Amino acid sequence: MTKKPEVKVDLKNLKAGGFIKERGKDLFTVRLRMPGGRLPVERLQKIAKVAEKYGGEFVHLSVRQSIELINIHFKDFDSVVAELAEAGQEVASCGPRLRVPVACGGCEYNPNGLMDTQQAALEVDKELFGTMTGHHKFKVGFSGCPHDCPKAAINDVGFVGAVQPGWDKNKCLVCGLCISACREGAIVPDEDQRPVFLAENCLYCGDCVKLCPSEAWQTLQKGYSVYAGGKWGRRPMVGTLVATFLSADQVIDIVREIMVWYQGQAAGMGRIRLGEVLLQKGIESLIERLRIKFPNQIKLGTAPPAVIDRQLRGEAIGTDDR
Template identity: 40%
Template structure:
């Protein structure tokens, strides 16, 4: 009976150099695995692999040396232990996320919640080529949002409240874009708001809470890290409404489906079809 290697790869089993051996990719959302799931992974690796696993660059787990004859048995053990096999090929891939606002003091958005919601809505969706989402909680950018086809970074739009300000100048000193000016003598603070990157360092550093702000999502498009490297672009203002975020995703994926050639990555599609055309489509939903 012929082996459908393409279908196996789609289901997370990638051929190795060794005959009839596969590196099995497990499903991960934001790099989150329970202790019980890890115990199942250990069981499979010891019984059906070579007693080790590989941690991928996208927060996933692969178990090498799974034999073709054992695939059905392996799937059964994984299912019983609450572990799913991942996906490969032309579809939405593993969704990555840092720990975000739930646990990290720097986090501005709940990246784990968002990653799980995105997985429910878009995980495994068939597309012209692979498509990657990545979430990072703040501008420390631990998850490197701009490496993804669609990156989401936590941000905050700062708001200065004069009544609480002591004009110490800390906000001016920490601003990475150097757009804040503090005049202690005149008791005045000015900022070039249109140049703000929404990092929130002014808010975090202010000793009197004179800087406040509204948290939201900073989105990048068209990141690509492979044979060709390109950094995702920013052209939208910060987005505060989560429902609006999903509208932007829907427009993005529709554009990719309708305009990309088979096996063409999103960034390459945008370069060919035109970033201006895509930007117009996205801005239409704002």
């Protein structure tokens, strides 16, 4: 009897395609591509059937708005991919490339939403998903308002919806709603109880515009605040603000520009994230590049990304010098 040749599995290539090796022999986790975390019900039903047919007793909901199929045998990969494709569901990716963008519900049904984050996530996914960085993973996140539920600032590039308010004193009823609604102390009363705007305290949430009964508060400009260099993991970092009031149609361009800068500056530095490159090379280089294409939105004098120190300080835990 002729012995069948052993099938060799290239784990690196599989991971690039969203197939992640598990502890069990020949078993993998299959990560699904779900930009913005939106999943049609019909597709969800198909995923459940595929998971039940080929996987384990459960699926896993990842922290980046994806479903992961557990305990998939590598011999079933082709069947899993083909059956998921029947419902339009694709497999995601891992490795040193742009990952599937995450997003909140945006302004479609969330009353706090200021920008259409779902549309932005779909556009970035369509144009840039899987783009190789050559260095490390590259994550993009969208928050529709300053509540920042998707935690945009801990993505390599993060977007937060923002509204710049303006006040027309001639329309003001002096009702005080804006003053009581502003939780940041950006609107305070003067001696006549009329509102005074303190721009340095404003988070650009737009609540004053939404609540004003006389339209004395109006939107001067709306767009995204853009953060760069954030990440989580073993050594977390909060991204730094690089642009304000970026329009929706500029989103793909700024992500692409930041990626190109990252690819060039990180050459020869090994496996390194964008935020670490910004700390080593200096953020001024990135700012100068972005100013060429986005002269009205880029923030000058911005600080580098902020490192979060997770180390325990002082005496070691669990030691006994007695």
